Amino acid sequence: DSGVTQTPKHLITATGQRVTLRCSPRSGDLSVYWYQQSLDQGLQFLIQYYNGEERAKGNILERFSAQQFPDLHSELNLSSLELGDSALYFCASSGTGGATNEKLFFGSGTQLSVL
């Protein structure tokens, strides 16, 4: 158990809809990262938050947004969903410094299926 909690584990929705994925980092971790894993794209970095502020941005679509709340949990919002958004979405957290050499602890992921 990594200590990172993601909910829900599975999500099935229709095209055009909006969903919210939730992540609770390990106790004490200030950094939260979101990744998308799909068969064709592999594991893609989406975005990182550190103590409530956006720290780094990757290949995140404009239809997607994220935030980190004062209690350090994070939400990834996906809107106007398309079939191609079907993927496994991982959240990861790291220690207090948010430095690039820190170990990431990954949650078990949310499997999103867009039908």
Add this chain to the structure above:
Amino acid sequence: AQSVTQLDSQVPVFEEAPVELRCNYSSSVSVYLFWYVQYPNQGLQLLLKYLSGSTLVKGINGFEAEFNKSQTSFHLRKPSVHISDTAEYFCAVSDIEGGKLIFGQGTELSVKP
């Protein structure tokens, strides 16, 4: 920008045989290098990381990796694999300033009895 290439998408191997999973990276700046493992239906776990110093890095579960700067490689090795090593392995790189961890496409290691 950094990129990572894992040269083999699938590696089948028999139990107790040695294995090498290959990883090459490109970057214009100094980097940190990582190997993560993903067991079926689970998130990723860190196997090992190279930050600086000795180019041979030992990780968990008997894995090791060697950083080769001239060949920009970070291959993962294990002298004798077990059935339980069956998983997907990801090589990753982050630059020492940027904060993003960039992953390779993954290598599926399948250990057969």
